[in-house]
Amino acid sequence: MRYKFLPFMGLLKSTHFWQENYLILRELQYFPTSVILAIVFALLAAAFEGFGIGFLLAFLQSLVEPSGTPFQTGVYWFDVWVLGIDTSELSRLYRISALILTATWIRAVFNYLTQVYIEVVQSKLMACLKKQIFEQLRSVSLKYFNSTNSGELINSITGEIKSLKQAFSLVAFNITKSLTLAVYALILFRISWVLTVIAILLFTLLAVGLSTLSKRVREASFAVSKANGAFTAIAVELINGIRTVQAFATQDFERKRFYQASDRVEKATIASVMGLALVRPLAEGAATTVLVLMIIVAITIFVANGTLEVASLLTFLFVLFRLVPAIHEINCNSARLNSFRGAIENINQVLRTDDKPYLLNGTKQFSGLQKAIEFVSVDFGYDRDHLVLNNVTLTIKQGQTTALVGASGAGKSTLVDLIPRFYDPTQGNVFIDGVDLCKFDINSVRRKMAVVSQDTFIFNTSVRNNIAYGLDTDEAAIWEAAKLANALEFIQQMPEGFDTQLGDRGVRLSGGQRQRIAIARALLRNPDILILDEATSALDSVSEHLIQESLEKLAVGRTVIAIAHRLSTIIRADKVVVIEQGRIVEQGGYQELLEQRGKLWKYHQMQHELARAS
Numbered sequence: 001m002r003y004k005f006l007p008f009m010g011l012l013k014s015t016h017f018w019q020e021n022y023l024i025l026r027e028l029q030y031f032p033t034s035v036i037l038a039i040v041f042a043l044l045a046a047a048f049e050g051f052g053i054g055f056l057l058a059f060l061q062s063l064v065e066p067s068g069t070p071f072q073t074g075v076y077w078f079d080v081w082v083l084g085i086d087t088s089e090l091s092r093l094y095r096i097s098a099l100i101l102t103a104t105w106i107r108a109v110f111n112y113l114t115q116v117y118i119e120v121v122q123s124k125l126m127a128c129l130k131k132q133i134f135e136q137l138r139s140v141s142l143k144y145f146n147s148t149n150s151g152e153l154i155n156s157i158t159g160e161i162k163s164l165k166q167a168f169s170l171v172a173f174n175i176t177k178s179l180t181l182a183v184y185a186l187i188l189f190r191i192s193w194v195l196t197v198i199a200i201l202l203f204t205l206l207a208v209g210l211s212t213l214s215k216r217v218r219e220a221s222f223a224v225s226k227a228n229g230a231f232t233a234i235a236v237e238l239i240n241g242i243r244t245v246q247a248f249a250t251q252d253f254e255r256k257r258f259y260q261a262s263d264r265v266e267k268a269t270i271a272s273v274m275g276l277a278l279v280r281p282l283a284e285g286a287a288t289t290v291l292v293l294m295i296i297v298a299i300t301i302f303v304a305n306g307t308l309e310v311a312s313l314l315t316f317l318f319v320l321f322r323l324v325p326a327i328h329e330i331n332c333n334s335a336r337l338n339s340f341r342g343a344i345e346n347i348n349q350v351l352r353t354d355d356k357p358y359l360l361n362g363t364k365q366f367s368g369l370q371k372a373i374e375f376v377s378v379d380f381g382y383d384r385d386h387l388v389l390n391n392v393t394l395t396i397k398q399g400q401t402t403a404l405v406g407a408s409g410a411g412k413s414t415l416v417d418l419i420p421r422f423y424d425p426t427q428g429n430v431f432i433d434g435v436d437l438c439k440f441d442i443n444s445v446r447r448k449m450a451v452v453s454q455d456t457f458i459f460n461t462s463v464r465n466n467i468a469y470g471l472d473t474d475e476a477a478i479w480e481a482a483k484l485a486n487a488l489e490f491i492q493q494m495p496e497g498f499d500t501q502l503g504d505r506g507v508r509l510s511g512g513q514r515q516r517i518a519i520a521r522a523l524l525r526n527p528d529i530l531i532l533d534e535a536t537s538a539l540d541s542v543s544e545h546l547i548q549e550s551l552e553k554l555a556v557g558r559t560v561i562a563i564a565h566r567l568s569t570i571i572r573a574d575k576v577v578v579i580e581q582g583r584i585v586e587q588g589g590y591q592e593l594l595e596q597r598g599k600l601w602k603y604h605q606m607q608h609e610l611a612r613a614s
């Protein structure tokens with residue numbers, strides 16, 4: 001059940017704490033019952049702590065002045081039946097002792113329940129945040145990933161979330177302790193408001209002194225987070241690029257980078273911990289000094305001149321002895337909390353929506369291509385200064401095969417990336433059947449599309465799941481797709497056939513096998529628009545021939561956009577588009593362009609000569 005607002009939300013929103021952390025704290029609205037129960041139990045635990053101390057005062061009064069007026073609460077039935085004001089002194093003492101014991105046990109139960117619900121809130125908050133981060137990563141444009149270091153992102157999602165969990169438990173502890181402190185302050189006020197004001201002044205001074213140190217801890221924590229992010233980035237790169245590292249024998253170079261990053265984490269952590277370690281003894285020493293000062297003031301001024309009775313002084317000191325370590329703990333926790341500031345800031349940074357590129361999705365549902373995909377005066381650049389596509393105007397007709405040809409880096413992949421809206425044009429428009437692509441719900445377009453690219457990603461799961469990827473489809477269809485993609489033979493030779501685990505933990509595939517899995521994955525989707533980005537480049541000539549055949553069968557009735565370096569694979573294309581430095585320099589039928597003896601003819605000649613030479 002989702003509640004939009006909690007009763008205390010208004011109050012919370014006005015605080016500095018909220019302003020700094022609202023991207024994280026707003027998640028609390030999704031499980032208000034647990035939050036409210038944690039607060040209610042914490043309040044009840046604090047209240048019973050207060051009752052316990054109140055009864056202690058009564059106990060001490062009865063002990064010091066047995067013949068004095070019996071302690072009363074003013075609630076008639078309670079005073080008569082429970083406190084037994086009409087009974088003997090000894091009986092009253094027993095009753096009050098029993099009440100102290102009862103209050104202590106009830107407080108213990110509520111403390112336990114508070115802990116349980118804090119843990120529940122904490123776990124739910126972390127789960128919500130992970131989902132929130134997923135939603136964020138799902139909705140940002142690919143541009144964000146191009147400009148963000150994946151290692152740092154991984155560090156935010158894994159390491160920093162753990163730190164955030166610890167930070168949250170410190171906040172929760174401080175809140176519950178503060179409630180108890182409020183009860184203590186109330187009791188102290190009732191006993192002696194002058195002494196309480198003096199105590200508050202002294203403790204405020206102590207907190208101000210410690211806040212300077214806390215600030216340093218906070219700054220050091222940013223350095224720790226930064227160093228952790230950089231270290232994770234290097235570790236991820238090393239693992240992903242281990243083949244390149246070994247092939248180029250750059251282990252020493254990588255070792256240096258790894259060790260340096262690790263040393264930076266160590267130094268930053270030590271600097272942060274040193275500041276943090278200083279807080280505890282300083283806070284302890286200062287708090288004890290305050291305590292001793294208070295005792296001296298109380299004894300010399302108030303007891304000596306008779307304004308404070310002994311029972312009250314004893315209770316006052318008892319509360320003070322409980323209050324000082326509580327304040328001390330809150331201070332230490334606040335300093336530790338500052339050591340997590342860097343981690344919290346990193347999570348906030350990932351969750352922020354005002355500084356990231358988003359794809360503004362349309363609402364129109366795409367039901368299939370009827371006429372054509374049109375690029376009209378399209379410019380595109382990954383950065384502002386450098387155009388990768390320049391004034392591209394192109395019509396890709398439904399049901400035809402359009403081949404893109406050009407030198408490496410000419411912009412072919414970038415051009416096709418605009419169709420599933422991996423990026424949006426900087427200038428100009430892409431239309432589908434005359435409607436601007438931006439007006440469509442992009443997932444409805446992507447569902448009718450399959451991309452087989454140069455770098456197919458193989459997931460860490462079985463062959464079957466890699467082909468079905470996300471589709472709930474039957475075995476026969478998967479089998480058929482594998483057969484059509486010419487992948488059946490090698491899959492059946494694998495130790496566990498379609499159940500063989502691929503990816504990180506399983507069998508590694510050859511480049512050609514990887515592409516055949518990708519083609520099977522695309523075939524299974526029965527796409528309306530098929531994008532083949534060098535789809536047959538990693539195959540030997542026999543496999544290439546077989547796949548070419550199956551792709552041609554698949555292409556019937558579909559719109560195919562094929563990028564190919566080898567012209568032999570696109571001879572039967574309906575239209576060939578030659579791209580040079582982001583511009584279309586030629587387009588037309590394959591034979592037609594060859595006859596013009598222009599750019600395509602040059603490529604054709606070059607490949608012919610290369611083939612003859614080899």
Ligand SMILES: Nc1ncnc2c1ncn2[C@@H]1O[C@H](COP(=O)(O)OP(=O)(O)OP(=O)(O)O)[C@@H](O)[C@H]1O
Nearest residue numbers: 146382383388406407408409410411412413414415
């Ligand atoms: N994610 C990116 N961020 C920045 N620049 C990029 C990115 N992807 C490609 N480029 C640049 O855009 C230009 C066109 O690249 P693109 O991959 O579209 O060319 P291509 O014709 O498909 O090349 P190839 O045939 O080698 O795959 C190149 O200069 C490349 O460096």
